[in-house]
Amino acid sequence: MYPPELKSKEIELPENLEKNIVLISFNSLRHERFAYRMKQTFGDRVKAWYRLDNNRQKRFSENQSSASNQSNKEKLLIMARSAKKRSRGPGSLALAMSLARTLHQKLDWRHFGNKVRRAEERMFGRELRLLKKDIKLSPIDMHPSDVSSTEFVQEIRDIAPYFFLSLGGPLYRQELLDCITGVAINQHAGHSPDYKGTHTTEWALYHRNLTCISSTVHVTTSGADAGPILRRSNPCIFPDDTPATIFLRVAALGTELMIETVQSMISNNSYVIFPQPITKGMTYIGKNMPPHVLRSVFRDFKKGWLQDELLRRSKF
Amino acid sequence: MKKAWYILNYHDISWEQNEYLNAVGESFPPDIFSEHVAALSNEFELVSIQTGWERLKKGEINSPILSFWFDDGYTGVRRYAEPILSEKKVAGGVAVNSDFLLRKDFFWRLKLSYLSNVDGLRFLRPILRENGYKTGDSIREFTLTHVNETIVDGINKIYEQLSSPLQREDSWRLFEDIDGIKQLAAKGWDISNHTCGHFPLLNKPDFFSIQNQFKSCEERLVKHLGFGTTFWVLPFGRPFYNQLDHQRLFEKNAPDDKIMVYGNDLLNKTGELQKRELYRITVKLIRSDKLLKYLKRLKPFKGKD
Numbered sequence: 001m002y003p004p005e006l007k008s009k010e011i012e013l014p015e016n017l018e019k020n021i022v023l024i025s026f027n028s029l030r031h032e033r034f035a036y037r038m039k040q041t042f043g044d045r046v047k048a049w050y051r052l053d054n055n056r057q058k059r060f061s062e063n064q065s066s067a068s069n070q071s072n073k074e075k076l077l078i079m080a081r082s083a084k085k086r087s088r089g090p091g092s093l094a095l096a097m098s099l100a101r102t103l104h105q106k107l108d109w110r111h112f113g114n115k116v117r118r119a120e121e122r123m124f125g126r127e128l129r130l131l132k133k134d135i136k137l138s139p140i141d142m143h144p145s146d147v148s149s150t151e152f153v154q155e156i157r158d159i160a161p162y163f164f165l166s167l168g169g170p171l172y173r174q175e176l177l178d179c180i181t182g183v184a185i186n187q188h189a190g191h192s193p194d195y196k197g198t199h200t201t202e203w204a205l206y207h208r209n210l211t212c213i214s215s216t217v218h219v220t221t222s223g224a225d226a227g228p229i230l231r232r233s234n235p236c237i238f239p240d241d242t243p244a245t246i247f248l249r250v251a252a253l254g255t256e257l258m259i260e261t262v263q264s265m266i267s268n269n270s271y272v273i274f275p276q277p278i279t280k281g282m283t284y285i286g287k288n289m290p291p292h293v294l295r296s297v298f299r300d301f302k303k304g305w306l307q308d309e310l311l312r313r314s315k316f
Numbered sequence: 317m318k319k320a321w322y323i324l325n326y327h328d329i330s331w332e333q334n335e336y337l338n339a340v341g342e343s344f345p346p347d348i349f350s351e352h353v354a355a356l357s358n359e360f361e362l363v364s365i366q367t368g369w370e371r372l373k374k375g376e377i378n379s380p381i382l383s384f385w386f387d388d389g390y391t392g393v394r395r396y397a398e399p400i401l402s403e404k405k406v407a408g409g410v411a412v413n414s415d416f417l418l419r420k421d422f423f424w425r426l427k428l429s430y431l432s433n434v435d436g437l438r439f440l441r442p443i444l445r446e447n448g449y450k451t452g453d454s455i456r457e458f459t460l461t462h463v464n465e466t467i468v469d470g471i472n473k474i475y476e477q478l479s480s481p482l483q484r485e486d487s488w489r490l491f492e493d494i495d496g497i498k499q500l501a502a503k504g505w506d507i508s509n510h511t512c513g514h515f516p517l518l519n520k521p522d523f524f525s526i527q528n529q530f531k532s533c534e535e536r537l538v539k540h541l542g543f544g545t546t547f548w549v550l551p552f553g554r555p556f557y558n559q560l561d562h563q564r565l566f567e568k569n570a571p572d573d574k575i576m577v578y579g580n581d582l583l584n585k586t587g588e589l590q591k592r593e594l595y596r597i598t599v600k601l602i603r604s605d606k607l608l609k610y611l612k613r614l615k616p617f618k619g620k621d
Contacts, residue, residue: 001334002486004434004479123347130403211433236333236343239601249345253331256395260489272482314341316432316456 001233006193006274009228013269014162017181021262022161023049024147026168027139029120029128030251034167034187034258035139036131041259047159051139052147052169059142060149079103082287105291112294115244123248144170153179163262166220167254174222184220185230185261187254189247192216192232193281196225201247203284205297210309213237213246215254217261219273224283228273231257239307243297317359317380320583320616321368324356325385325596328490329400330392336487339429339456342388344601346396353400355604356382359611362401365409365506365547368584369575369594375586384408385577385596387510387549389417389492394500402503410500411510411549411577414536416491421513422484423491424468427475428459436478443470460516460552468515494540501541508547508577509533516552527570547594549577563593583616 002008023038023046025031035049083099146152147169153176156164162182166172177184190200191214204212214234219227235249265271300306327342329349337343356362360382363371368383370376384401386393389412401408415421431437437455445451447467449458459467476484492500501507511517511529530548538544548570563576570576575592582595595617599607 001336002480002483004335004483008480008482126350127347233332233334234338236330236345238345238348240603249331256331310341314339314456315454316339316428316437 001231002272003229003232003274006229006276008272008274010270011273013182013265013271015269017162019045019162019182019266020159021046021163021165022156022159024164024166024169025049025051026144027051027053027141028117029124030248030255031167033124033128033131033252034255036128036135036137037255037259038165038262039135039137040131042262045163046137047161049137049139050147051141052144053141054144056141056143059140059146060151079106101291105289108291108294112244115242116247119242119244119248123245124252147176148173152176156180163265164220165258165262167251167258171222171224172220177220177222183265185258186218186220186225186227187251187258188216188218188225189250189254190214190216190225192218192225192229193276195284196281197284198286199289200225200284201250202243202289202294202297205243205246205300206293208300208305208309210234210237210313213250215250215257217254217257218276226276226283228275230261230271230273233257237306237310239310241306242301243294317612318583318585318614318616319377319379320381320585321363321372321377322360322380322382322583322611322614323365323368323385323594323596324352324382325387325579325598326397327387328390328392329386329397330390330395332392334490335433336426336430336490339432340425341601342390343392344599346392346400348601348603349397350400351604352599352607353384353404355608357404359608362404362406364407364504365508366504369546372584372586372594377584377586385411385508385549387411387551388413388423388514389497389510390490391492391496394492394496398500398503398505407504407506409506409508409547410492410497411508411547412492412497412537413510413512413514413551414533415513417494417497418536418540419488419491419493422475422487423514424463424471425514426487426490427471428455431471431474431478434478436474439474439477440470443467463516497541501543506547507537507541507543507545508549509537509545510549511551512536514551517550530574546573546575547577548574550579580617581614583614585616 021038021042023035025034039046079102080099083102084095156176157179160179160181164180164184166186190196191204191212194212195204201213214232216229216232218225218229221227233253235253237246237249326344328337328344329346330343331346333343360380363381363383365383365385368381371381386397386408389410393410397408416423431440441449444455444458444467447462447464497507509530512533517529534544575594577594577596579596579598581597584594597614
């Protein structure tokens with residue numbers, strides 16, 4: 001749907017150009033579903049799918065060293081430095097406690113990540129297997145840091161895509177976005193402008209704000225999820241859902257909203273945008289998420305908050 | 317499971333449940349629906365509405381059979397439910413309201429849901445009070461039992477004040493259009509009549525208003541789709557709510573070729589008493605194991621008192 005609180009603006013799209021598509025996503029099942037659904041809907045318009053993987057070797061050499069190339073010792077050192085920054089006072093005890101908190105947080109996220117992967121298989125596994133049976137789509141694998149390389153920008157410039165559709169990924173350089181002949185669109189698992197950045201579904205759950213469990217499809221700009229909104233809507237939540245399944249529902253909805261948006265842009269040369277107010281909302285950064293947030297969300301779910309909230313919403 | 321025809325009633329199947337739908341709870345996520353279909357296909361023979369009806373008429377229900385019916389004509393049915401069912405090589409049924417299908421008037425219950433989301437119900441309460449509403453009563457329930465033209469006008473007026481023309485235009489994307497319904501029909505789906513505007517007609521057993529709502533819808537469907545319907549699906553077919561009065565009137569007066577569809581969570585078995593009506597089971601937001609348990613407990617229609 002359109003965001004009711006924002007002002008709309010009509011934009012004309014360039015005409016007489018081939019409306020070809022380049023996709024960019026990560027490599028989990030929800031990201032693969034995104035790519036295959038696009039290919040299923042738009043067929044030969046899809047010219048390339050760049051699949052990002054943190055564990056991949058870089059395609060282009062000019063970039064700085066990536067996390068995957070770091071040794072365990074280096075990773076521990078980084079963690080210790082971050083713990084030191086966060087320690088709540090001087091002395092080794094404060095540092096040790098901060099380190100324990102950092103480790104705990106990492107374990108919480110790893111645990112959550114495993115839950116997401118299991119739920120992904122349950123929710124999308126079958127659908128994706130069927131899609132893969134019918135559709136031929138070969139990804140170009142690369143490391144996320146490759147996105148910022150001049151070689152990648154040149155590759156995109158050569159394709160000259162009309163649509164550059166992304167799910168996840170790093171921030172895109174303006175130079176790259178300038179290569180798009182039509183429009184670059186991103187699907188964000190959050191309620192922009194209120195919740196921009198990362199882990200926005202978890203933050204909205206932490207705030208017990210079901211209205212802000214949303215998927216936003218927006219024009220990609222060099223800012224995080226800050227581009228003009230094209231569509232935004234809420235997922236269909238099931239009473240038995242967990243934080244992991246809710247996040248995946250948001251992702252699945254985003255893909256469907258993206259399809260609708262692109263379909264409408266292919267058939268009409270104008271579209272409605274809703275610029276995001278600069279002073280509204282918050283950009284959440286993954287590293288800034290305190291450890292208690294995720295644990296509070298799990299605690300709420302264990303106590304049946306979701307069922308109660310869904311019931312409350314239906315009683316008017 | 318019993319040797320009967322089980323008809324499951326869903327509404328929208330979609331990943332989305334926006335402000336128009338979240339307060340009325342009409343949507344079902346595709347992954348859960350897919351799980352239902354997989355579990356049900358192990359227990360039942362899945363059949364189309366037409367096949368089920370033929371077998372019921374001929375008295376040939378020798379095993380548990382099951383069909384899927386989707387009310388109100390949401391776009392999610394074609395997008396998500398149809399591919400899931402076609403994998404099992406079965407077609408469903410969709411009950412459409414001509415006002416939504418032809419973009420004449422948006423579903424008043426969804427307007428209420430929207431108003432509930434944007435704190436617009438406070439403007440509606442004074443209008444409802446004039447019609448007997450008491451502060452603290454559930455608007456959801458009150459409007460279902462007391463809806464009249466004044467209330468509908470009030471909802472429309474407040475909805476127009478609190479939504480932009482762009483939003484109202486965009487909201488139609490929730491409902492299927494003529495092309496979409498034709499696509500479903502071409503795939504063997506049964507298209508049924510669900511009245512023009514989905515009002516709770518059972519509240520006043522006034523057959524003529526019921527017939528008018530169905531008759532106008534039928535005329536429009538014939539005009540725009542090029543074919544008529546066999547099944548007339550009662551809106552808000554709530555269990556035994558003035559239904560006996562309605563059934564008697566219907567049997568006496570309705571065209572001979574129409575079959576009335578109710579929603580009493582009953583099974584359909586061949587019998588003398590069940591000639592021109594069908595019963596459906598409203599599916600709640602539960603997992604497939606709970607759904608199967610629930611279906612096992614259901615009983616067939618036993619006739620009218």
